[in-house]
Amino acid sequence: MSTLSHSSNEDLVCLPYGVGHGDEGVCLLVKMGPYRILLDCGLRDIKPLIGVDRQPICDLVICSHAHADHARGLLDLHRAFPQLPIYTSEVTSHLLPLNWLDDKAGVPHLSQALPWRRSIEFADGLSAELFPAGHLPGAAAVLLTYTGFYKSYSIFYTGDFFLSNSRLVEGLHLDAIRNLNPDVLMIEGSYGTARHPHRRKQENTLMARIDRAIGQQQSVILPVTQLGIAQELLILLRSHHLFTGRDIDIWVDSAIAAAYDAYLPLLDSFPPSVQNFARHQSLFWDEKVRPHVRQLTPETLPKIHQRQCIIITEKYTDLDTYTQGHPFPVLVLLPSSPHGITIFPPTTPEMAVETYLLSEHSDGAGTAQLIHNIRPKHVVFVHGSAPYLADLTGLEELQNRYHLHSPSAGTLVSLPIGETFIQPAPPTDPNYEGELIELEREINITLPNAIASDPRWHNFADTGSIEARWQGEEIVLRGISPREILARQQELNLDPDTPCCGNCRFQRGSRCYNSRSPLHNFKVTPDGFCPAFEQGKG
Secondary structure (H helix, E strand, C coil), X not given: CCCCCCCCCCCEEEEEXXXXXXXXXXXXXXXXXXXXXXXXXXXXXXXXXXXXXXXXCCCEEECCCCCHHHHCCHHHHHHHCCXXXXXXXXXXXXXXXXXXXXXCCCCCCCCEEECECCXXXXXXXXXXXXXXXXXXCCCEEEEEEEECCCCXXXXXXXXXXXXXXXXXXXXCCHHHHCCCCCCEEEEECCCCCCCCCCHHHHHHHHHHHHHHHHXXXXXXXXXXXXXXXHHHHHHHHHHCCCCCCCCCEEEXXXXXXXXXXXXXXXXXXXXXXXXXXXXXXXXXXXXXXCCEEEECCCCCHHHHHCCCEEXXXXXXXXXHHHHCCCCCCEEEEEECCCCCCCCCCCCCCCEEEEEECCCCCCCHHHHHHHHHHHCCCEEEEECCCHHHHHHHHCCHHHHCCCEEECCCCCCCEECCCCCCCCCCCCCCCCCCCCEXXXXXXXXXXXXXXXXXXXXXXXXXXXXXXEEEEEECCEEEEEECCHHHHHHHHHHCCCCCCCCCHHHECCEECCEECCCCCCCCCCECCCCCCCCCCCECCC
8 A cells, every 4th residue: 555755744645545435435544734634434444544653644533424434443543542633523423423332342432523614723724614515414524724834735525425405414505615616626426427316206206116015015124224314214204295194103123223312312403394393293203193103122023013014124134034924025125325236135925125216425417516616626536336436537527627536545646736737638438339230120239348347237237138218319228127027027917908007008117108198207007007098018
């Protein structure tokens, strides 16, 4: 691994110890003049952060938020160097201990809380200012400023950010950071260049799927991480019009329940709509108001078998705990991974597994929007799979304006600041040239075998079946997953005389393409129906 030199007091460089590829945590060491600042500490092993003199490699630590991939190494770091300052927002300081619930030695108070939107000077010439970043309560973007005798530098680190409002936290406000013009923007690229529907549409799609499962006599299991999606889902289930007042039991396992309890003292930090909700009923736990929310314990576990229910559980839980002996078929809904890879549990005939999108990070359009609004000189992409980050560095609209970097762990990144922009060398061209042969009854498209070296190819080519559609003047190809293949096979079991979406000539790929139908452009279920039905598959 590279090291930072002590030779110059006016350097601006970054040495990543973890850049968030896959399950790798985020941990970035930046040098601004004579100071070394560690941004996040998501490492499982902190040995690289201990210098040869058995001293910490940094002068201070700033943790952007409480998710494990940004914070899990902080406890070991604090125990190794109790005097090393660790700074967070006040809410993050409160949530950090959730990362070490199993630590029997007890978790000390780790961090010093910094206020929002106020520049705090740590040392001579070095200061920081926190901005609410969306994504998770307490999540912060950080503006670091160093004013030296000869040079001054500024770095803006987003941590994980989200421009859209979610249920429990407002999105990052672009007005607050517009035209900051930092020398360096260190930004996450979790979703690469992908584009997502509006967050509210994602929520409605998920609630409609759960509602349909309940209507089909299924129980629903939602495996989630402790912080973020777990709380968003419960607030959504309790406040969405499809479930408000509905006689359904929502069971929460003990690991997730601890995180809910940690949120309760933070009510003043939540959006006004949530605070208003809490004035009329309990934020999470409530056995009087429907749907009923109850905690799963060894004593209450048999009750989940008495009737259909919704179970919110920690993502690594053995699902057999809930499915064995359960009298109802079960639908397991997994959040889509921003890294493009979702681990599916083994299934049984009584258990179906699907994914849903409930984004906590900005998509490609939001990422580009933030970059253009903040107007940096250098852009360093972290936190995302390597192919996704390569997609971002390959965007011509960014290449023409900024110095782009996408380092791997251990790669020293020099960030020279000059008066003029020097066009950096573009990354390797991600496009592949192929051949098209038009035959009488079909069209053959041939692509080079090199395209299969990308780790995303496995998911794309898993079944050997693809779907094509027009997008403007371009054709987009999409791999069809095994679950879609199975769903289409199930559609074939429909009575061919039944007037339903599964037998309609305008239904393709579980979507309606009849411009006269009220369901036009919406996803439909095989047993759905509308007055514009026309017999015959399209």
